[in-house]
Amino acid sequence: MGRLDRKTAVITGGSGGIGKKTAELFLKEGARVCLVDLDENALQVAKEELKGFGDVVTVTSNVTEEDQVRNYVQNTLDAYGTIDIFFNNAGVEGKVAPITEQAVEDLDKVLGVNVRGIFLGLKHVLPVMTKKESGSIINMSSVSGLIGVPGLAPYVASKHGVAGLTKVAALEAASASIRVNSVHPSPVNTRMMRSLEKGYNPKDAEAAREKRTEAIPLARYGESEDIANLVLFLASDESKFITGSQYRVDGGMGAG
Structure with a gap:
């Protein structure tokens, strides 16, 4: 038996490097996977690459739109009947510039995907997990969600926001035996x-x-596999007493 045998996982940002590598590891460990992404062509390429590893469905979705988030949750339920694991991974980087040169529109875009998208995913996946009183949610933050980085104010603000949402969700969901953690990679x-x-x-x-x-x-x-290995651990029952935590996978950046 695999570490995720008979479990169903949803991965947003599913066609990107980290999302796709995580899907591969999940499938190898026995999970069924719903890949979610805004780029339909990239999703189909990812599905083709992954189909040899296990059962994959795809849903094209803008994670900032509540109706579309509701749709990818429902599509997963229609395909597999449940959601056991949610890798809330979709994100954008924004523009590199000082705060004084950042456009409000760019700030709104980054916060929209990286915070609103995470929030909406939690809002619509948590009820599914609460009903069955189990589940693991892994939110994608960044080392920039724990420190400041000059030139990346919108991104840094958004990733700090993910860490805060993770803590709140972990406290709210604990009574239903749902675990919620965040991962904080270095440059990958x-x-x-x-x-x-x-x-x-x-x-x-x-x-x-x-x-x-x-x-x-x-x-x-870091390489995508470095992050995917940590996400796999947090998705599995090996981490069943871990929630509300921020996991660095940063090559030692946090030690300084």
């Missing part, structure tokens, strides 16, 4: 970091990457 080798590197240094993104790497004691970016 994904599309998001390529975008941020270009934002930090448009003329030399590689130099920006080297500077970011210098801040990580283990002297490398």
Whole structure:
């Protein structure tokens, strides 16, 4: 038997590097997975790549729209009858600029996906788990949800917001035996970091990457699998007495 045998998982941001790698690990451990993403083409590519590992369905959804969040929850219930695991993972990085140069529209966009999207996911998945009095929710935050990072005010604010929502949800859901935790990665080798590197240094993104790497004691970016392994642990019964916690997976950045 796998660590997630016969369990059903929903993963938002499911076609991205971390979402897709997490789905692969979940499937290998016996879970059924609903992948949710805004990009329909990327979702289909992800489904094709993952179908050899197990049972996957996809739902195209904008996580900032409540009707669409309600829809991906219902689609999962229609396909599998329940939700045992929710990886609340969808997120955007925003623009690299000082606060004085950040547009309110960009702030609203980042907060919309990274906070409103997390909130709506919790709002509509928690009742499903509460009814059966079990479940594990893993919210995607960032090392930037625990520290300040110059040039990334909207992103930093949003990821601090995820940490706060996680604590509240953990306290509210504990009586139903639902666990809610957040993960806080360092820079990870994904599309998001390529975008941020270009934002930090448009003329030399590689130099920006080297500077970011210098801040990580283990002297490398994380890989999607590094994050997915932690999410798998938090999704499994191995973490059944853990809730309301913030898990760093940051190569030692928090030790300084």
